[in-house]
Amino acid sequence: MTCTRALHFCAGHRVLGHEGKCAQPHGHQYKAEVTVRGALDAIGRVIDFSCIKDCIGAWIDANWDHAFIVGMEDHELLDALGRVDGSRVFTMPHNPTAENIADFLLSVCMHELPSNVRADHVRVWETPNCYADAYR
Secondary structure (H helix, E strand, O other): EEEEEEEEEEEEEEOOOOOOOHHHHHEEEEEEEEEEEOOOOOOOOOOOHHHHHHHHHHHHHHHHOEEEEEOOOOHHHHHHHHHOOOOOOOOOOOOOOHHHHHHHHHHHHHHHHHOOOOEEEEEEEEEEEEEEEEEE
């Protein structure tokens, strides 16, 4: 069985090397859908939806919400944001495309969720029309 929880956050990024508008720093109102798999518990749940919110939502709030998600190779943007007092920056190992953000969040789920469930799938909506999926 699986269950899915949607989580919303606002963040900025830019896609280094992009051929269009996304080469510029900009922001999105992201939606992440976290799907977990496991056996049903005694009351018939894979996991309480609030547990996903408490584990993964808390991680997102602490690391990504109202922050710039920047790839570690984007030295120019990292330097610029470093000069802005109080800026929140999260450095990713890869370019922060929706695909890489989804894959990164899936790896976070592996560590943040209880051991009785397994993160199966993460979908990250970058806009209301565009999303990327990561699977394990």
